[in-house]
Amino acid sequence: MSNKNSVWVCLEQTGGKIAGVSYEMLSGARKLANELSGEVCAVLMGHQVQEQAKDAFAYGADKVYVCDNENLENYNTGAYCKVLEKLVKENEPEILLLAATTNGRDLAGRLASRLETGLAADCTALALEDGQLVATRPTYGGNIMAEVVFPEKCPAMCTIRGNALSKDDPDASKAGEVITVAYDVEDAELRTKVKEIIAKASGEISLADAQIIVSGGRGLGDPSGFDLIRKAAATLGAAVGASRAAVDAGWIPYEHQVGQTGKTVSPKLYIACGISGALQHLAGMKTSDVIVAINKDEEAPIFSVANYGIVGDLYKVLPVMIEEIQKVLESR
Ligand SMILES: Cc1cc2nc3c(=O)[nH]c(=O)nc-3n(C[C@H](O)[C@H](O)[C@H](O)COP(=O)(O)OP(=O)(O)OC[C@H]3O[C@@H](n4cnc5c(N)ncnc54)[C@H](O)[C@@H]3O)c2cc1C
Numbered sequence: 001m002s003n004k005n006s007v008w009v010c011l012e013q014t015g016g017k018i019a020g021v022s023y024e025m026l027s028g029a030r031k032l033a034n035e036l037s038g039e040v041c042a043v044l045m046g047h048q049v050q051e052q053a054k055d056a057f058a059y060g061a062d063k064v065y066v067c068d069n070e071n072l073e074n075y076n077t078g079a080y081c082k083v084l085e086k087l088v089k090e091n092e093p094e095i096l097l098l099a100a101t102t103n104g105r106d107l108a109g110r111l112a113s114r115l116e117t118g119l120a121a122d123c124t125a126l127a128l129e130d131g132q133l134v135a136t137r138p139t140y141g142g143n144i145m146a147e148v149v150f151p152e153k154c155p156a157m158c159t160i161r162g163n164a165l166s167k168d169d170p171d172a173s174k175a176g177e178v179i180t181v182a183y184d185v186e187d188a189e190l191r192t193k194v195k196e197i198i199a200k201a202s203g204e205i206s207l208a209d210a211q212i213i214v215s216g217g218r219g220l221g222d223p224s225g226f227d228l229i230r231k232a233a234a235t236l237g238a239a240v241g242a243s244r245a246a247v248d249a250g251w252i253p254y255e256h257q258v259g260q261t262g263k264t265v266s267p268k269l270y271i272a273c274g275i276s277g278a279l280q281h282l283a284g285m286k287t288s289d290v291i292v293a294i295n296k297d298e299e300a301p302i303f304s305v306a307n308y309g310i311v312g313d314l315y316k317v318l319p320v321m322i323e324e325i326q327k328v329l330e331s332r
Contacts, residue, residue: 005038008093021099021162023059028165030060047073058170069183074194075103100159119157120148124164163264205239212269215241219274223251259284273314277302
């Protein structure tokens with residue numbers, strides 16, 4: 001049955017916890033569906049995940065297709081793809097959104113090939129023009145932003161970057177229809193099985209979830225500069241970010257990189273230390289609520305997006321800031 005004008009979102013869950021990007025996609029899907037006078041449908045695959053459907057309604061879903069099976073507890077390319085392929089073929093949504101995460105990218109590629117449809121990967125914005133989806137995505141290594149249209153959509157498929165679409169406030173009073181989907185993947189079809197997931201024992205706050213980020217760039221001078229950045233982050237309960245220059249120099253792992261070819265972040269507070277503010281860095285953090293920049297060059301482009309700019313040596317400024325923040329915290 002054709003689900004004309006419906007916008008579908010494949011929710012991503014790990015250990016039963018739905019990833020924040022799923023709620024951002026639902027909020028984005030709601031806006032598109034309102035313009036199309038269509039509905040928002042979410043697909044939730046996992047094990048013992050029915051309860052999470054409520055959250056999907058709160059963020060704008062009208063229907064949630066729940067496929068619950070112990071073989072779906074952890075992401076599995078073959079099983080997830082088969083379930084989603086069947087649902088899409090049966091319901092023919094107009095638009096299908098998946099997260100541009102490791103799992104979402106893996107699933108979207110295989111699914112698009114099975115459905116023989118196009119896929120716009122790593123999108124940062126979605127809009128409608130004359131009722132047609134226009135997806136914006138970085139291309140040529142992030143040097144330009146391309147607008148992608150889907151003339152032969154069936155459906156129009158996109159993966160969406162985390163923190164790229166704004167998340168609406170949830171409305172817990174919203175309810176919708178839960179549709180239980182039968183799991184019909186034979187055990188023999190599962191070529192791989194995840195036996196155990198071992199969480200990284202870093203204790204660091206992840207960039208994606210952080211409300212505050214303290215970032216360091218080439219201006220740190222050497223890798224030990226990140227000790228000061230980590231101290232500032234620990235004081236503020238913040239995550240540690242970095243520019244690509246710092247990552248490329250091997251001072252900090254890639255997972256900390258903010259920017260066009262790193263993570264897109266949108267925290268309440270972003271403190272950029274020794275970062276010049278190249279376009280590719282700004283692309284990943286300029287939607288932060290408050291930006292503080294510390295740079296010894298008063299002409300540095302980072303000051304053009306900063307709400308508060310401190311012209312000075314970060315090695316003199318940051319220790320004073322840490323001390324003052326500690327005093328405020330201790331006085332509470
Ligand atoms: C296709 C493409 C994709 C890219 N993707 C990304 C990306 O995802 N993220 C990203 O960050 N970049 C990205 N880049 C690289 C980007 O263009 C810049 O080269 C990079 O962001 C520069 O990093 P930086 O600001 O740390 O270094 P620099 O530009 O070298 O700036 C260092 C700054 O530190 C200041 N400074 C020096 N010493 C001190 C001190 N003691 N105290 C205070 N300030 C000091 C200097 O005044 C300077 O402004 C990309 C580039 C390309 C071409």
